[in-house]
Amino acid sequence: MLKYLLAPLAAAFIFLVAFGLAQPELGYQTKEAAYSGDAAAQMELARMYYEGNPLDQSFDQSVFWLKKSAEQDYPDAQNTLGRFYLEGHFVEQNTEKGLALIQAAADRNQPQAQAFLAYAYGRGLGVERDASRFLLWTNRAAESGDAQSQFSMGLLSLTGTMVAKDLAAGKMWFEKAANQGHLEAQVTLGEMLMQGVGGKPDLVEACKWFAIAGTRGNQKGNAYLMAIVKDMTREQMDEAAARANAWLDERGLE
Structure with missing residues (x-):
């Protein structure tokens, strides 16, 4: 680890x-x-x-x-x-x-x-x-805003390595890193949301993060995106796309 x-x-x-x-x-x-x-x-x-x-x-x-x-x-x-x-x-x-x-x-x-x-x-x-x-x-470093350190703290909290296992804390750190553009955090957060780890499943939000990571070249994100849309309605997919586009537009990304 x-x-x-x-x-x-x-x-x-x-x-x-x-x-x-x-x-x-x-x-x-x-x-x-x-x-x-x-x-x-x-x-x-x-x-x-x-x-x-x-x-x-x-x-x-x-x-x-x-x-x-x-x-x-x-x-x-x-x-x-x-x-x-x-x-x-x-x-x-x-x-x-x-x-x-x-x-x-x-x-x-x-x-x-x-x-x-x-x-x-x-x-x-x-x-x-x-x-x-x-x-x-x-x-x-995570508290100061370093995305890689936020991702690392997310992993430690999620697995209970070196700190007490805390799914909510893990999700919080992944969200912080994901919003800074950390690809692995985006995919990991999407996995948590898709599987309902630490809460109810949220396919729309999970799809959003997979789409963002996939758009930026992450193969794992693309693979999850292709898998998750099979269980989503057209309305859910449209909402996920809208959220992903809004996130990318806000940061001047395509």
Whole structure:
């Protein structure tokens, strides 16, 4: 179970905020704010240099501004810089420094940092393996909004692994993760609703989640969708489709 929970949490070197296309004037404004000491602007400037948009790509400048932001205890910068140190990504590898930065970000409720600490304690990555700390940080990351951690807490609650078995809590965590677009959570929630786990079966809502997951390429979701519609009326299928389309439209997805 623990291995299954940890598998999706492998570190990836990305800036952990989704950005739209930046414009040149935005780069100028961000530089101004960064030079004036704005930690969020320094993080954004580091992102601009890292991606080369709209500024010329410079990993040296990216790390420079990332450090400036982290020095001001900006959690996103601490987390990203910590990942850089762990892997020697444009900085000299330093596991101790990397984990310290991630710990600092996690203490400030940065969800990806909290999720990574859970991963570290589960794997024994730079620290001794510790199941209680794995659970602590998985729970904190879930509460902070990390979708994978919410899915993990759902599994733990559903199976009674490391926590008391609680079907309602499991369903709640799956719903939170599903609404953030977590495909496995969407399918698992659909299964619970289809089978009536923790409540009465709800074929319409289950079909909605299978349709959403299937639309986004999940084969298991598609398979369940094909199976569940055999037991649904046309009105139920239309309602499920309407709910699925509303969910996708609200998030700008197709």
